[in-house]
Amino acid sequence: MAPKKDTLLDWYRQMVLIRRFEERCAELYQQGLIGGFLHLYIGQEATGVGAVNALREQDHAITAYRDHGLALARGLDPKAVMAEMLGKKTGVSGGKGGSMHLADYDRRFWGGYGIVGGHLPLAAGIALKAKYNEEDEVVLAFMGDGSTNIGYFHEALNLSAVWELPVVWLVENNQYGMGTSVERASGAVEIVNKARAYCCGPNGRGMKEGPRVDGMDVLAVYDAVSEGIEHARKHGPILMESLTYRLEGHSMGDPQRYRTKEEVEQFVANGPIGRFRDYLNEKYKGIDPRLDTIDQDVLDTIDDAVEFAKNSPDPTYDDLISHVYAD
Numbered sequence: 001m002a003p004k005k006d007t008l009l010d011w012y013r014q015m016v017l018i019r020r021f022e023e024r025c026a027e028l029y030q031q032g033l034i035g036g037f038l039h040l041y042i043g044q045e046a047t048g049v050g051a052v053n054a055l056r057e058q059d060h061a062i063t064a065y066r067d068h069g070l071a072l073a074r075g076l077d078p079k080a081v082m083a084e085m086l087g088k089k090t091g092v093s094g095g096k097g098g099s100m101h102l103a104d105y106d107r108r109f110w111g112g113y114g115i116v117g118g119h120l121p122l123a124a125g126i127a128l129k130a131k132y133n134e135e136d137e138v139v140l141a142f143m144g145d146g147s148t149n150i151g152y153f154h155e156a157l158n159l160s161a162v163w164e165l166p167v168v169w170l171v172e173n174n175q176y177g178m179g180t181s182v183e184r185a186s187g188a189v190e191i192v193n194k195a196r197a198y199c200c201g202p203n204g205r206g207m208k209e210g211p212r213v214d215g216m217d218v219l220a221v222y223d224a225v226s227e228g229i230e231h232a233r234k235h236g237p238i239l240m241e242s243l244t245y246r247l248e249g250h251s252m253g254d255p256q257r258y259r260t261k262e263e264v265e266q267f268v269a270n271g272p273i274g275r276f277r278d279y280l281n282e283k284y285k286g287i288d289p290r291l292d293t294i295d296q297d298v299l300d301t302i303d304d305a306v307e308f309a310k311n312s313p314d315p316t317y318d319d320l321i322s323h324v325y326a327d
Helices: 005-030 045-052 068-073 078-085 120-132 145-149 151-162 191-198 218-234 261-269 272-283 288-310 317-321
Strands: 060-062 139-144 167-173 208-214 238-243
Touching: 005 045, 005 068, 005 078, 005 218, 005 272, 005 288, 045 068, 045 139, 045 218, 045 272, 060 120, 068 078, 078 288, 120 139, 120 151, 120 167, 139 145, 139 218, 145 151, 145 167, 145 191, 151 167, 151 191, 167 191, 167 218, 191 208, 191 238, 208 218, 218 238, 218 272, 272 288
Parallel strands: 060 139, 139 167, 167 238, 208 238
Antiparallel strands: none
């Protein structure tokens, strides 16, 4: 069943919210108000919004350090996310996580990890817990293409296949692992092919090789991930690949010498938000003024979030040493 009009408009709002949030974070970083590293999600909005909205409320999402967009798509409060970016006590992680470590227990969003691929065994663990307790839960684990060449990836996928865990492994293939193209780093250029190493166990199941989906098309991502989630819920793990593109550098300090301006401009012209807005205008005549209203509402939301973050208190020493040990 095709999503209803209000759902599509909400997806548009989410994508614009992510884009404007990230643009403002870049400004705040340059002003010295955001410290450490900053990895922007600009250009990948359709993948995040389409995939996260395929989840049920009880399902789980986990990702690496390019996590702000997914946090917003999962419904985390922009004020609390922005406060975390600025290291404030009112942030989603109490100001102790910062840009790369966003998490929300109530939303079953588990981060936000700074070690490449380090979250993948954790995703397998969450899925093992769900299966062991016979809970109707699926784990959606996002990763970059660069993480598929390291040990964590293979260990996590192997055990998920052995135990037939309810997990969707979703590779956000944005064409580059830091500054190295997929073709130069991976023996399997089509990353979903790596599922074949873990398929067809003694019972004929194991890992399913999923599709490669157009990650700049929010509807295509939603449809594909919805099917992947239902497969994982009933049968076990699946590896999927979303072909997307980051329009900014790997992080704020990236000089981007590994790609041309012409390449980036090609993806800008075919960007996810513009494509989706064109789709909505074609599907619903006269919708453009409403989309303009959404655009302005998002800017107001971002302004409020920045003001909230700037006026929030810093963590204290007692905050710093809290939650280190369990009572």
